[in-house]
Amino acid sequence: MIWSDAQMYCRQHYTDLATIDDHMDLSELLRSVHQDYKGNVWIGLHRKGAKAPWIWSDQSKSTFMPWAPMQPNNYGSNQYCVIVADGAVNDLDCQNKFPSVCYTDRADTEGEGTHRRCKTVVENPIRWKCLPKEPEV
Numbered sequence: 001m002i003w004s005d006a007q008m009y010c011r012q013h014y015t016d017l018a019t020i021d022d023h024m025d026l027s028e029l030l031r032s033v034h035q036d037y038k039g040n041v042w043i044g045l046h047r048k049g050a051k052a053p054w055i056w057s058d059q060s061k062s063t064f065m066p067w068a069p070m071q072p073n074n075y076g077s078n079q080y081c082v083i084v085a086d087g088a089v090n091d092l093d094c095q096n097k098f099p100s101v102c103y104t105d106r107a108d109t110e111g112e113g114t115h116r117r118c119k120t121v122v123e124n125p126i127r128w129k130c131l132p133k134e135p136e137v
């Protein structure tokens with residue numbers, strides 16, 4: 001999907017496109033993704049224009065943006081959306097079609113009122129990574 005479709009899809013079916021909070025979160029994301037896919041995936045990081053700040057789709061305040069070397073470079077002056085590739089992030093043209101990583105907030109049954117975020121990789125066709133498919137309503 002292109003980035004905006006991925007955002008819409010994640011918001012409809014999960015909580016939102018994935019946010020990365022820290023190195024642990026990045027490792028978990030890579031582990032989810034790399035089960036059988038090594039390519040680029042959209043995450044929730046994006047911006048409205050070349051001068052605009054980078055923001056997360058879910059309004060997260062996370063400042064963890066593990067840019068690959070020389071990134072973000074806004075190559076071609078239209079790279080406003082962000083992928084994870086090779087364990088780092090890179091800005092790309094939002095019109096590219098990639099699988100995306102959504103997340104779901106859900107109660108952690110072993111925690112004490114804390115939540116954990118389950119990440120799910122979405123492709124065309126949709127592949128379910130860490131949550132069972134929800135019944136059709």
Ligand SMILES: [Ca+2]
Binds near residue numbers: 079090
């Ligand atoms: Ca780039």
